[in-house]
Amino acid sequence: MAGADEADILRFYDNFAADYHLTYGGKWESAVERQATALDRLIRDVLPDARSVLDCSCGIGTMAMAMAMAMDVQVSGRHAGQSRPGT
Numbered sequence: 001m002a003g004a005d006e007a008d009i010l011r012f013y014d015n016f017a018a019d020y021h022l023t024y025g026g027k028w029e030s031a032v033e034r035q036a037t038a039l040d041r042l043i044r045d046v047l048p049d050a051r052s053v054l055d056c057s058c059g060i061g062t063m064a065m066a067m068a069m070a071m072d073v074q075v076s077g078r079h080a081g082q083s084r085p086g087t
Helices: 006-017 020-024 028-046 062-067
Strands: 052-056 072-076
Touching: 020 028, 028 062, 052 062, 062 072
Parallel strands: 052 072
Antiparallel strands: none
16 A cells, blocks of 8 residues: 555555455354464463453454453454454
8 A cells, every 4th residue: 555644544444344254255253263273372372371361453353253262352453343344
């Protein structure tokens, strides 16, 4: 996005957010499950007793939803209020 200003960038992501789940080829749920397994392993390698995590700049929440399968998740980001892409 060479030459794009902040408003252009925000507009791009706002428009893209509703269709982001399509980037997973119709396999959104299985992608979240795979990410949940990988993220849980990474987090617990460092913090075995972790019970909560903060996802800063969570975007539309793909990773946050994955992490929420195993622990409490707090999110912060432009689209943090969107419960699931495409909804």
